[in-house]
Amino acid sequence: DYYDDNRDQFFTEEMIDVAYVQLAKADLMSAVDVTSEALQAFYTDRIDLYTQDEQRRIAHILIAVSEDQDRNAALAKILEIQSELDAGVAFSELAKSFSEDPGSAAVGGDLGMAERDIFVAPFETAAFELASQGDISPPVETEFGFHLIQLSELEPATVTPFDLVAESVEQAYREETVKEDYVASMSELDEMAFEDSDLQGISDQLNLDIVELTGQGRGSTVGILANAAVKEALFSPDLMIDGNNSAVIELNDGAAVVVRVTAYAESMLKPFEAVTKEIETTLRQIKASGLAQSLALEVVAKLQAGEITRAVAEAYGVEWSVKTNMTRYQSDIPQALRTQAFALPKPSASAKSIGIAQLDDGDVAVVSVTNVRNPEDSPIAGMENQAIAQLLENQLGGLEFQRFQSSLQKLGDIQGQNF
Template identity: 30%
Template sequence: MLQKLRDRSSGWVATVIIGLLMIPFLFVVDQSYLGGVGANNVAQVKAPPTWWQGAPKWWPASMLWEHREVGVDEFRQRFEQERMRQREEQGDAFDPRAFETLENKRKVLESLLDEKALQLAAERSGVVVGDAAVREYIATIPAFQVDGRFDENRYRLALAAQVPARTPAQFEALVRESLQQSLIPLAVGTSAFLTDAELDRILRLSGETRDIEIALLPLAAEDTAPVGDDEIEAWYKANPSDFVRPEAVTLEYIEVLGANLPAPAPADEATLRKRFEEEKARFVEPEQRLASHILVRVDADADEATRKAAQEKAQRLADEARAAGADFAALAKANSEDPGSRDSGGDLGWVERGMMVGPFDDALFTMQAGEVRGPVQTDFGYHVLQLRELKQGAQVEFEQVREELAREQAQADRERGFSDQVGQLTDLVYQNPSSLAPAAEKLGLQVRTLGPFTREETVGIGAAPEVKKLAFSEAMIEDGTASDPIQLGPEHSVVIRVVEHAPEQPRPLAEVREQVVAAVRADRREKAAIAAADALVERLRKGEAIAAVAAEAGAELAPLPGLPRGVPAPSPEGNRAIFAVAAPAEGKPAAGRFELQGGRQAVFVVNAVHPGKPEELQAEQRKSLRAQLEQIDGSIAAEAYVAAIRKGFDVVVEESQL
């Protein structure tokens, strides 16, 4: 029987039948076998076969198209990397809920699609990366180097520490793929060049200044004309984002304030004495030394000869002071260059450790009573020291510091009481996270309600960034459970729970009717102001003097000679408008208008244009600028290459997988 079937299935008739059967099969077979998006992919980049570049997308034999997929796991990994990057960059300002937008997901996906398109284009162009190039690139990665040289052990350890861990073969395949993707766009980017003529043209444009006159027009009159129902309806529909009720939450919270806790009982005598014994070293009167000195001053910028002469003088004075029967005070009065102590015989009074500069302090506190030492060098010059008397440090008695100990113990007891209450609150909330009432009842605290309030409002504890960030977080909104304690300040913590969440939603027209009317009138007023300014510009272009036009319009006239391009004067928008108009030609005045902050209009005329002067640029500056401009031009060219590649391929995205 099998032989009969084989015999009858041969020949051209059977071939035609099988071919006809294949056509519907191409449409019903699981697309994952033919390179479709599939359940495990987010998107796919497809290219027609190289031997039929113009193959239509509906061509049944799409299985012959080349394709690269963006897998779900690959997309998730890249999205998490972007999340970590933004969290590190923004710090506390990072909002996880705001990050989880379709727009952010599409940005990450677009980057991956660019990579897949580049990889596909490189393979179709015959780009091959050799083993030597891969090894050379890996050897330059700092993470794999020890003392600036590639280290095999460091390389393997670093790969093993990655999440997920990679083998050298896997990492080398990743590097090979990355190099293959980047070779063509990198070559395109680095091929950019700038001729001297182009550079001179850019310098003349970027360094250009203009002599202008500006007429600042008065504000247009308020629009008071009636606004019809049709206008109101049309404006409301055309500007829905202007009339929305922002996202809002309502919280219940428990607040723990150290100031509201009962005052702790005064510490007993035994507790205070125990604290005193434990911290006895704190309560010691510092050692004091009664000192005098003679200063031979030396300026910081003095030369070596001056310093040596000062040192020799100080040495001579020290020798005299040590001689039997010497009068140190008399020597100080006659020779010291310290105006603060000279008249009192160099007397410095009782000195404690740390009161004087380092070398002076170190010398004084190693001297014996009656000793003379010097010269001692400091930033002020050379000193001769005399230690006249010393007082050893003495232990302070308990009674002298009892009040201080009592205050410290009371503060410690208050802090301990606050911490204990926050700890108890945390334990109770964990037992019943869906309600704060049981915990509050057991601790004698009050459950308060706040809201509804929006992200922009600052009300009560909701003004604290830590509270607002948690209150509008996806986890708190969806779970409806209590937060961990949030510290708002010293001895001030709160536990919050979102009890109601209102997403952003449009406000009904009846509610915002007056706002719509005001918006329509403001739009009319702005259009009237622009029309009036445009009419004045036309008069200026026809040759009327700006002084006469400004006087007639009641405008303020202000000349601005030598205005540079790109400066925020008279405003960023104004500068762009001034340099956007063509230079004045014979019989054709250059004029224009722009809007200032607050809706005020300004008209201007350009009286003269002064190009930049390339010849004044230094050779090194010119070289640096050329390199920067070539880099910019190269980046634009590389981006254009990627866009062209993407345009020639078919991209399919499975939105449900994002």
């Protein structure tokens, strides 16, 4: 009796009706009273947020202190280079000739544009004390050795005018204004959710709409049920069985909800009468699949015995298809067929290589590989290759498969009700 043996297949999904209120920071922000004076004051107080820091293009010459070159030797060498600079030799040429920084020497010591907090402290202090483009520092000692530093280019700090950032200033002003109110409202919402037996009092007190969703299962992703924490709360015994409100659940940085279950339908076994047609269909499919497998085995036996493929296909009233030059990743051939075809051994001169493939749609295919060509085999070019391929398709076939769909459609209906 299929129904009794497979009862777990015929249970309804447990379902709930959901109600919730949502506190959204965006709603509080939209209610903020904004004036031009307030925005201008907010902008001025936070002018650093709208300021592009000073940018400097820095170049340097490094003489490293190492095992092969002690501190005194490195200092003497950097002082010699400084003398060359004083004599008018170009900084970039001296950097190319003498700098021991492999990353910048070839480009004249250039380190690119930089802001503060990029370099080690002594280097940065000296670099940002240079006042004018072209200025060169005295020797500066760091953990790497001695440097001469040049200010190659200077871009002063710039303040973005208010008019260009007015929209972002207003957004930031609204967010800052409601920050404390939002936290306070969440705290109040959480307290009321614990104390109240429904959502109506919360809705009235905080002016929040009650939203309802009906007929939701564990697999639902409708609205807030896409949130894992919400779903976990809704299907907990505390809400689903006891009927309590949830605690506040934060959906993201700007929204929080309190949810409750307003109706619960537990999972129940469907009566036999309600699933009779479903069972009949399933049993037909099982019987058809078994028959298809049996037919496939018969076809394989006949082909292995040497019977002609086309004649066998016609005898069973099934579709016969031929594919030549099939590749492992040919998308117009079902994957199960390709997998089976390339898993079969290479056919011999006197025998085909035959197997069975179970297709995704429930059909069964017999796969017969008649020839295998490796990539290194000498190809036949142009029209001659096409002509031979056409001949093979018409007469022999590279991949032959018989699908049993038409046979399955001929199966008789199942009679009776003893399942």
